[in-house]
Structures are given as C-alpha cells and as structure tokens.
C-alpha cells in the first residue's frame with residue numbers, strides 16, 4: 089500500500105498527528121528512531137485508520153506516493169537536522185519535508201534555503217494546541233513555498249481545528265514564516281497568562297477574594313468580551329481543592345513558572361526587528377523572577393517594612409460596592425492590557441514581514457488562532473474585523489475604531505488599578521507596562537530628544553532637528569556652536 093504521508097517521530101505530538109491524519113482518511117506511513125514507539129502506536133490505535141509500519145527512514149520513503157511528504161515531529165534542534173541529513177539521499181526533486189515541531193524560525197530559514205538548493209521543499213509548520221489539539225484538530229501555521237502548499241495544504245486543512253466550518257490552517261508566508269507566527273502566538277500566550285495572574289493577585293491581595301470566589305468571577309468574565317479558553321480554564325484551576333490538604337490547589341503549587349523558550353525567542357526577536365513587545369518581554373521576565381525563589385524569600389524579609397500588607401477594597405474605593413467596583417476595574421485593566429499585548433504582537437508581525445520579506449496577512453493569522461490553540465478567544469473575531477478592508481487597515485491595532493473605543497472605555501479603570509498596584513506594592517508588570525506603552529504611543533513628544541542630546545554630547549552621535557532637514561552636532565567641548573554634518 090502506498091502512503092499519502094510519512095510521519096517520523098512518534099512521541100506524543102507525532103503519534104497524535106499521525107492518528108489525526110489516519111482518522112481523516114489518509115494512509116500514514118509510520119517511523120520512529122526506536123521501533124518500540126511505532127509498535128506501541130499500532131497496538132493501541134492501529135484500528136483507527138490505514139497505517140504502514142516501517143523500521144527505517146529508507147523504508148518510510150519507499151512507501152510514499154510522489155511528491156513524497158515526510159512530516160518530522162522530533163525534538164526541536166539538532167535532532168531535526170539529523171533526520172533531514174538521513175532523509176536527503178533518499179528523496180527526489182519536488183519532495184516535501186515538513187517540520188511540524190517547535191523549531192526556531194532562523195533554523196527553519198536556514199534549512200529551507202539549503203533544501204531549496206537541492207530541489208526539495210522544506211516546510212516549517214507551526215502547530216498549536218498541545219497533544220489534544222494534535223489529535224482532534226490543532227491550529228496550523230504553515231510556511232515554506234506557495235507551491236509546496238498546493239500539495240500539502242488540503243491535507244493540513246483537513247486535520248486542522250475548525251471555526252464555524254472554516255479550517256484554522258492557511259499558508260502564512262515563505263520559509264520560516266510559519267514558525268515565526270507560531271512563536272508570536274506563544275509570546276502572546278505568555279502575556280495572556282501573565283495578565284490573568286496579575287488580575288488574580290490584585291483581586292486576592294487588595295480585595296481579599298479567595299480562589300474559589302475568583303473562580304466565579306472568571307466564569308462571569310468568560311461571558312464578556314474577555315471570553316477565551318484561558319479565562320475559562322482559569323476558573324477550573326482556581327476552584328480546584330488540593331486532595332491532600334483541602335486548601336486551594338493554587339496555594340500548594342510552587343510559584344515558579346517554567347518556560348520552554350518560545351516567549352524568550354519572541355522577546356529577543358522583538359528587540360531585533362525593533363518592535364516594542366513590552367508585554368511579552370515583561371511576561372518572560374515575570375517568569376524569570378518567579379523562579380528566583382530563594383532571592384525573593386530573602387528580599388521579602390529585608391524589605392518587609394516597605395511593603396504595604398493586604399488592604400481592603402473599601403480602603404481603595406471607599407464606597408458601598410467597593411469590592412464589586414474593584415473587580416470590574418480589574419476586568420477592564422485586564423482587557424486593556426490584553427488589547428495592548430495583541431496590538432504589540434501584530435505590530436511585531438508587520439515588522440518581521442518587512443525584515444524577512446513575508447507578506448503576512450494579519451487577518452488570516454488572526455483567523456488561524458480562533459480554534460485549536462491556547463489563545464483562542466472572541467477577541468480574535470474583532471481583530472479580524474479590524475483588518476477586513478485592506479485600504480483601511482490600521483497602522484497599529486489600537487487605532488482600529490473598535491479598539492480605540494474599548495481603550496477609552498477602560499482607561500480610567502486601568503489607571504486606577506495600576507495606581508493601586510503601585511501604591512500597595514502588588515507587582516503588576518504587564519498591567520503597568522501596557523499602560524506605559526499606550527501612554528508612549530499617544531504622546532506627540534517623548535523625552536527621546538534629551539536622549540539624543542546626551543548621545544550627541546558623549547559620543548557625537550548627532551541628531552536631527554524638528555525645524556529643518558539634515559544631521560547636526562553641537563561642539564559640546566568647544567564653543568557649543570552647532571554644525572551641520
């Protein structure tokens with residue numbers, strides 16, 4: 089039997105993608121470095137569809153129809169190169185290698201260029217949704233050549249998540265674009281989780297709302313414009329009681345957040361393409377600081393006198409419905425911060441598009457994240473609308489009328505919450521930095537003029553003037569006269 093596609097790397101993600109392909113009617117050739125995984129998959133799920141068992145990559149390649157499609161789902165990094173090296177002598181011009189793991193986009197660009205020279209297609213595909221998504225329908229962000237998408241797209245679209253009948257899969261751009269878009273998705277996911285954490289901390293520390301009560305608050309928020317998968321599962325986590333102690337589970341989980349690196353890549357790339365993704369960077373740093381547990385323990389002793397203890401919402405709001413008002417303020421602050429983080433993420437995609445020559449369609453990208461992935465949210469529909477008419481696409485998402493209106497509506501609450509956080513010593517890095525981004529963007533003069541003056545003073549870096557063209561330098565150590573360069 090000749091197979092439609094081969095999958096090599098059958099750990100949790102590869103196995104589930106292979107099953108998803110088979111369940112959708114494709115004949116899937118299976119391969120894994122250690123054959124035990126292949127057999128385990130066949131033993132448990134072989135009945136789900138047509139599979140071809142192979143023991144070597146040569147056998148895998150031989151079993152495929154042309155153009156051959158080989159999907160690699162191994163550990164990102166060197167293993168991907170090792171598999172490609174082994175596949176190269178086995179493949180022929182026009183064949184397609186697909187890397188659906190979490191590879192770094194620069195590596196995908198390098199691999200794509202090298203394989204293109206050999207007449208092969210290399211397609212970096214961003215896949216989001218974890219193991220459940222891989223099996224039942226992930227959000228899929230393919231890069232690579234347009235041509236390769238003709239042979240691959242229909243297959244990927246068939247196994248992708250669906251949103252109102254539309255597949256959450258579309259070609260996003262050449263070479264590493266797919267992995268780049270997936271990386272930005274993950275960066276936004278970091279910020280989404282961080283703002284939820286900040287809201288929780290503020291409501292607990294300043295309004296005394298216990299986790300179980302907050303589960304109700306988040307459930308209620310999930311019926312507002314915040315409706316999203318992450319808000320939904322926040323309720324589930326907050327209402328969970330620890331079996332061992334009877335305490336809220338969130339109180340017995342170590343407060344040190346892990347990371348696998350995609351958030352860090354996003355922040356680094358933001359710096360490289362000159363796009364201020366402050367909310368994502370703050371979220372990555374917030375995880376870093378959470379991991380410094382010993383230092384935090386020592387510091388909380390050293391500076392305890394300077395930190396205000398838990399205060400009540402009444403102190404903050406001095407009205408009868410203080411707690412309710414504060415909770416509503418926090419909801420608005422969360423929404424505004426989330427809008428900023430999406431605006432920054434999409435801005436970064438625009439900058440990366442110019443940098444790497446990708447014609448990224450932001451509306452399509454928003455559409456891919458509406459189902460199957462972690463950041464799925466109602467907000468993405470509004471983002472799609474903002475990009476609907478090509479001639480009216482906003483320079484920055486915050487300038488889309490729906491978002492300008494929403495920010496104006498949230499602004500007083502957002503400022504009150506950030507002020508309360510600072511006054512009472514509750515860290516809210518993304519609430520604050522997103523507000524600072526908003527304030528910086530809407531400011532027509534920034535103190536960068538002074539920065540330029542200082543740079544010219546100590547390093548003769550020159551400056552431009554607001555009133556005439558040209559580049560200028562002041563002779564600071566001489567007579568302080570200005571010269572045109």
Ligand SMILES: NC(=O)c1ccc[n+]([C@@H]2O[C@H](COP(=O)([O-])OP(=O)(O)OC[C@H]3O[C@@H](n4cnc5c(N)ncnc54)[C@H](OP(=O)(O)O)[C@@H]3O)[C@@H](O)[C@H]2O)c1
Nearest residue numbers: 097098099100101102121122162163164167189190218219
């Ligand atoms: N887990 C998730 O939720 C998730 C979500 C999205 C994307 N991803 C990405 O998907 C990819 C796969 O993830 P995973 O969790 O399923 O698996 P993984 O733990 O990242 O990798 C294990 C697989 O890689 C194979 N492998 C490792 N080194 C190899 C080498 N040098 N040559 C050949 N094969 C090698 C292993 O083969 P053996 O069985 O022989 O050891 C096994 O099949 C990764 O890039 C991951 O970041 C994961």
